[in-house]
Amino acid sequence: MKKQNKNLPPGPSKLPILGNLHQLGTLPHQSLCNLSKKYGPVILLQLGKVPTVVVSSAEAARQVLKNHDLDCCTKPSLAGIGRLSYNYLDIAFAPYGNYWKEVRKICVIEFFSTKKVQSFRFIREQEVALLIDSISQSSLSAIPVDLNEKMMYFSASIICRTAFGKRFEGNEFDEGKFQEVVRDAMAMLGSFSASDFLPYIGWIIDRLSGLQGRLERSFLDLDGFYQHIIDQRLNAKETKHEEEQNITDTLLKLESNQTEINAVQFTQNHVKAILMNLFLGGVGTSAITVVWAMAELIRNPRAMKKSQEEIRNCVGNKGEADEGDIEKLKYLKMVVKETLRLHPPTPLLIPRETMSHFKINEYDIDPKTQVYVNAWAIQRDPDIWTSPEEFVPERFEDDIDFNGQNYELLPFGSGRRGCPGVYMGLITVELALANLLYFFDWKLPDGLKEEDVNMEELPGLAVHKKLPLKLVPVKYIAGHSKI
């Protein structure tokens, strides 16, 4: 098709060489939301050399993720992602094709299926008990608890035990570096590095800005961690019973059997790339969601009280909320939905790349175009949501689900590349939140008011809360709160 006959999506004018790169700002989902308010729900940008379409309405998202899912379900090649995924050998960033289909299928059967996730129930419940114990210590002396730190350790422990068969001790990374390593890796996976967009000179900019150094450090930290897991599993090989086998063992077996997937022999790099997805995909997202939920609840005492009453009435004197209680906690589920609406952990989902020509809203979309679905913008769209900036869990009384068919609520994405960890992520978040609210009343540290809680975001593929959320836990004793 000739260029002049094409009806390309609208967009802002471009600078030479940079195109629209300078308009991404530090939080691209917010900058892109502002651009879509001016130019419409489907916009075309030029990020250096890369044409990029951003969709920001539920209807346009439906066209991308449903009608044209197959046209745009491969992934762009980006420098940071290439390094951290051992050259796209993982699931999330692998190009569409037989390799991706096969490894996703193996991981769904061995790790993400409802049956497997349910079999990990005792691990989640044990880890929640440990989390509550450690917060109880702080409550004795009314010390504020850093919920970012607690939740990152909690979700790392669950992923390590379920996927790697070991507890997460924290000392796998140098002292205190664990949160930094995860946040840095997520920042690298979501970064717009100059070498991806600017031919010839990009790598020089990345070297001077320190991005390349950070990327290499991130890679080496994580590579050492995966190597340690692999060595441990190989050493424990002789002593393991069949029922103690986990997804890491399954992947290592593919390697030792010299299995070929898509005519390529499975190696330890393939194993490490998939471990990367399970670790980074699972740890940050669940932890971030609990932290944002607690930040919203402390700013909204009415919703906090309503949720606590529901949980405490349901659990009574039983001693803890277990997974059997979760289905009964309707308001808690609404709180989680409202949190994921306002704070989708990956606000631009994971970028895709088109494989063929198609149309959205009469606009021509070319092959090899990068596509972002701005879930953050859609989930705050005033045409869909009343008072979209306000935290109102009650808006979910008319059950909208995360089944990938409601394009106004997309925290897990949709279509072929949709998140396979929905059930695992949700049950982890709901169980942790239910127990945090059952066992404790929560106060802001002295001198802070509800409106002072900082809600700024940290840029990255997964958007963390910029400042740690520190709250004072006050142990609740069934029947009489100490407050």
Ligand code: HEM
């Ligand atoms: C609150 C929890 C979670 C949220 C909000 C979340 C969100 C997402 C999103 C938005 C995507 C991209 C979907 C798309 O582009 O359409 C994704 C993909 C993915 N997620 Fe999750 N996720 C969560 C939990 C998990 C967990 C617990 C794991 C693993 C332990 C996981 C592993 C993955 C993987 C492997 C993919 C790539 C799928 C593919 O490309 O085929 N996620 N997730």
